[in-house]
Amino acid sequence: MYSYSIRTLDELKEFLHRAMQLEHATIPPYLTALYSIKPGVNQDATQVLRVIxxxxxxxLTIAANILNAIGGTPDLTRPDFAASYPASLPDGETDFKVSIQAFSREALATFLKIERPAQRPKHLAGKGLIQRKTPANTTALGSHPRHEDLHFYSIGEFYSAIAEGIEYLEAEAYRQGTTIFTGDRSRQITPEYYYSGGGTLFPVTDWKSALEAIALIIEQGEGDGGDIYDNDEHELAHYYRFEELVKGRYYQKGDQPGHPTGPQLQVDWEGAYPIKPNLKVAEIPEGSELREAATAFNARYGEFLQLLTRAYNGQPSLLLEAVPIMFEFRNTILELIRNPLPNHPGMNGSPTYEIPGSTKQAAPTRQSEVIA
Structure with missing residues (x-):
C-alpha cells in the first residue's frame, strides 16, 4: 500500500493523462538515439531501440484505452502534453533528467533510469513514496493541490498507484450498484488497429482488463516481479535489454538480474553522429536549411500528435498509420543529425520536438498529409 492513494475519478483521469505523457516522453529520446547511430554499426542497439x-x-495506447474506459478524453494536443527537454519524467522522478541526445554511454545510463525496476535503493527501502519539496511547476501532478510534491521512484510504482486507485474506486462504485467503466467501447483500440510485433493490445472494459493492461506495461518495462522477462510474451524487459548493451553481453535463460551470461555483443560507443544535446530551434541560424528542416519536423510531429488524438477519440483505424509514420520521421531526422550545426564546431543538428501552437488545428485525415 502506498502512502498516497487516488480517491476520486477526476484524480484517476489526471493520473492516466500523466501516464500518457509519461509514455510519450520516452519516445523522442529513444527515437533520436536510434537514428543517431551511423550506418553499418551497432546493429544490436538499433534493433533494441526500434523494438522498444x-x-x-x-x-501510450494502453493508457489511452484505460482513460477512455473510465469516460476520460485522451488529448495529446494539450499545451502541457509534450515535454520540453531536458525534462523530468511526468511521474515525478526528479533525481535525473531525460535529454534528446545521441546514442552513447550517457544516453544508455539515462534509459536505464527511465526503465528502472520499482525496487528502490536500500536507504529508501520501506519509505513509500519519495516526497520532495520542489516548485509546483516541476511536480508530477501539480494541477491538483493534493498532488503537489508528489513523486514516484519508478514508472512501475506510478502505475501501481493507478492500479490501486482503480480497485478502490471500482469497489466503491460496486457498493452503489454502478461502475467507473462507463466509457464508449467504440473508442477502444483493439489488435486489428495496432501495428506491432510486441505485446498484446486488448480492449479495456472493466477493472480486470484495466489491471491486466497495467501489468503488461510494468512487465514490459522493468520485468515481472523481479524477473528479467515479462509475463506475457516471455520477452526480455526494456531495462534488461538496455543493460545488455551496457554490459556487452546477452541475457540467457536462467540468468539473474544484473548478471547476463550469454554471448557477447559489440557496441561501438563512437558509432553515432555528434548531435548537440537538447538543441532548440532558436540556436539554429535563421534562414539556414537546418532551421527550416527543424521547423518542418516539429510541425509534422505536431500533426502526428493530432493524428493520435483523433485515433484515441473514436477513429481507431487512424492508428494503423501511426507507427509507420513514426518511422518515416527517419528521413527528416537524418537530415538534421547528419549535418553540421552552424556556430557549434564538432556538433551536428538534431530534432528539437518543440511542438508549435498549430497542434490545436484540425488533424490530417490521410497519411500523405502527415508525412509529406
Whole structure:
C-alpha cells in the first residue's frame, strides 16, 4: 500500500493523462538515439531501440484505452502534453533528467533510469513514496493541490498507484450498484488497429482488463516481479535489454538480474553522429536549411500528435498509420543529425520536438498529409 492513494475519478483521469505523457516522453529520446547511430554499426542497439519505441507506442495506447474506459478524453494536443527537454519524467522522478541526445554511454545510463525496476535503493527501502519539496511547476501532478510534491521512484510504482486507485474506486462504485467503466467501447483500440510485433493490445472494459493492461506495461518495462522477462510474451524487459548493451553481453535463460551470461555483443560507443544535446530551434541560424528542416519536423510531429488524438477519440483505424509514420520521421531526422550545426564546431543538428501552437488545428485525415 502506498502512502498516497487516488480517491476520486477526476484524480484517476489526471493520473492516466500523466501516464500518457509519461509514455510519450520516452519516445523522442529513444527515437533520436536510434537514428543517431551511423550506418553499418551497432546493429544490436538499433534493433533494441526500434523494438522498444514500438512498445512505448503500445503503452501510450494502453493508457489511452484505460482513460477512455473510465469516460476520460485522451488529448495529446494539450499545451502541457509534450515535454520540453531536458525534462523530468511526468511521474515525478526528479533525481535525473531525460535529454534528446545521441546514442552513447550517457544516453544508455539515462534509459536505464527511465526503465528502472520499482525496487528502490536500500536507504529508501520501506519509505513509500519519495516526497520532495520542489516548485509546483516541476511536480508530477501539480494541477491538483493534493498532488503537489508528489513523486514516484519508478514508472512501475506510478502505475501501481493507478492500479490501486482503480480497485478502490471500482469497489466503491460496486457498493452503489454502478461502475467507473462507463466509457464508449467504440473508442477502444483493439489488435486489428495496432501495428506491432510486441505485446498484446486488448480492449479495456472493466477493472480486470484495466489491471491486466497495467501489468503488461510494468512487465514490459522493468520485468515481472523481479524477473528479467515479462509475463506475457516471455520477452526480455526494456531495462534488461538496455543493460545488455551496457554490459556487452546477452541475457540467457536462467540468468539473474544484473548478471547476463550469454554471448557477447559489440557496441561501438563512437558509432553515432555528434548531435548537440537538447538543441532548440532558436540556436539554429535563421534562414539556414537546418532551421527550416527543424521547423518542418516539429510541425509534422505536431500533426502526428493530432493524428493520435483523433485515433484515441473514436477513429481507431487512424492508428494503423501511426507507427509507420513514426518511422518515416527517419528521413527528416537524418537530415538534421547528419549535418553540421552552424556556430557549434564538432556538433551536428538534431530534432528539437518543440511542438508549435498549430497542434490545436484540425488533424490530417490521410497519411500523405502527415508525412509529406
Amino acid at each position: 519505441v514500438v512498445e512505448e507506442m503500445l503503452h
